[in-house]
Amino acid sequence: MIPFLDLKAQYQQMKPEIDAAVVRAIESAQFVLGPEVAAFEERFASYCDVRHCLAVNSGTSALHLALLAAGVGVGDEVITVSMTFVATTAAILYSGARPVFVDVDPVTWTINPGLIEAAITPRTRAILPVHLHGLMADMDAIMEIARRHDLVVIEDAAQAHGAAYKGRRAGSIGDLGCFSFYPGKNLGAYGEGGAVVSNHSEFAQRIFLLRDWGQLSKYNHVVHGYNYRMDAIQGAVLNVKMNYIEAWTEARRSVASYYDQLLEKHRCRRPAPPPHSRHVYHVYAVGLAQRDVAQKALQAGGIGNGIHYPVPVHLQKAYAGLGYGAGDFPITELLAHQLLSVPIYAELRPEQVSEVVMALEKFLLAEAA
Numbered sequence: 001m002i003p004f005l006d007l008k009a010q011y012q013q014m015k016p017e018i019d020a021a022v023v024r025a026i027e028s029a030q031f032v033l034g035p036e037v038a039a040f041e042e043r044f045a046s047y048c049d050v051r052h053c054l055a056v057n058s059g060t061s062a063l064h065l066a067l068l069a070a071g072v073g074v075g076d077e078v079i080t081v082s083m084t085f086v087a088t089t090a091a092i093l094y095s096g097a098r099p100v101f102v103d104v105d106p107v108t109w110t111i112n113p114g115l116i117e118a119a120i121t122p123r124t125r126a127i128l129p130v131h132l133h134g135l136m137a138d139m140d141a142i143m144e145i146a147r148r149h150d151l152v153v154i155e156d157a158a159q160a161h162g163a164a165y166k167g168r169r170a171g172s173i174g175d176l177g178c179f180s181f182y183p184g185k186n187l188g189a190y191g192e193g194g195a196v197v198s199n200h201s202e203f204a205q206r207i208f209l210l211r212d213w214g215q216l217s218k219y220n221h222v223v224h225g226y227n228y229r230m231d232a233i234q235g236a237v238l239n240v241k242m243n244y245i246e247a248w249t250e251a252r253r254s255v256a257s258y259y260d261q262l263l264e265k266h267r268c269r270r271p272a273p274p275p276h277s278r279h280v281y282h283v284y285a286v287g288l289a290q291r292d293v294a295q296k297a298l299q300a301g302g303i304g305n306g307i308h309y310p311v312p313v314h315l316q317k318a319y320a321g322l323g324y325g326a327g328d329f330p331i332t333e334l335l336a337h338q339l340l341s342v343p344i345y346a347e348l349r350p351e352q353v354s355e356v357v358m359a360l361e362k363f364l365l366a367e368a369a
């Protein structure tokens, strides 16, 4: 049995530290925000190489508040991808704006900058690239278009903690960056969590207000706000995990490079980060024409796997109202049919990686035929 993810093994390596941190948070009786969360914000801001970090209660809340802080609202359009988790689209709709999709690049699977300008209208306010699977989108091209058209850029870095593009960290290039600390993420809380990072004090101040009922001080509500605060226990857990994030990321990158090595002789799609990128491999996905059969074979062999994501957002029933249909985004649709995510985490051993690739051998050979 090779699990898709092994959070129990991860906990065992740091159990005394985590247990002590959680008890400390409980004993402080400051259950919401407070010093544990403030300490985490400081560390995470420094990790992302940005001035400000505001911790919230999920990645979805982070995206929602980043959009509101940037002034996105009813009547506006936000350019993003359909090749993402639905939260990206949902957050745009929460803000009152309309998501406008463009297709992804066939090699990086992130937003294709060459398609952005054609999607810009007088209503466009923001571009929201998604750093899919832990690989950053082509930020130079995106920022150049955004600056020329006076658009805000919000990075969806929910899957990209510690990723880099030309030496710059995820979340630090756009005007705002949004992270998720959902338990299975590269940096995961023990419950829900998220954060917005930014170098702009004005955006940070707005998010500071919006996440806590718009309060400037107790019962002094200056804007319509939300209850999007991070719990102290999550801050405490995340602070401990900050001691490990770089080692875990490097271990993931080693696992990925072993997958790369074993897959090199095959013609399947696999992650292809440009040389200037630091991919953090939240997901390692392989493209297979017979993906669904391959998935059944892995399941039968006790090998955990996943599909990120089987139905692109523009083809989900919930978002049919946006007016898109099959064939609108051919690369996104192709990847949704072909990508199969295999186990990847710091604790995964090389022999387990070989076992996964062996279980896929038959389907990999079919690719070359």
Ligand SMILES: Cc1ncc(COP(=O)(O)O)c(C=O)c1O
Binding pocket: 058, 059, 060, 061, 084, 085, 087, 088, 130, 156, 158, 159, 179, 180, 181, 182, 192, 193, 194
């Ligand atoms: C790309 C992307 N955006 C946004 C989110 C939303 O984060 P959360 O689940 O913490 O709300 C996720 C993860 O779930 C994600 O993968």
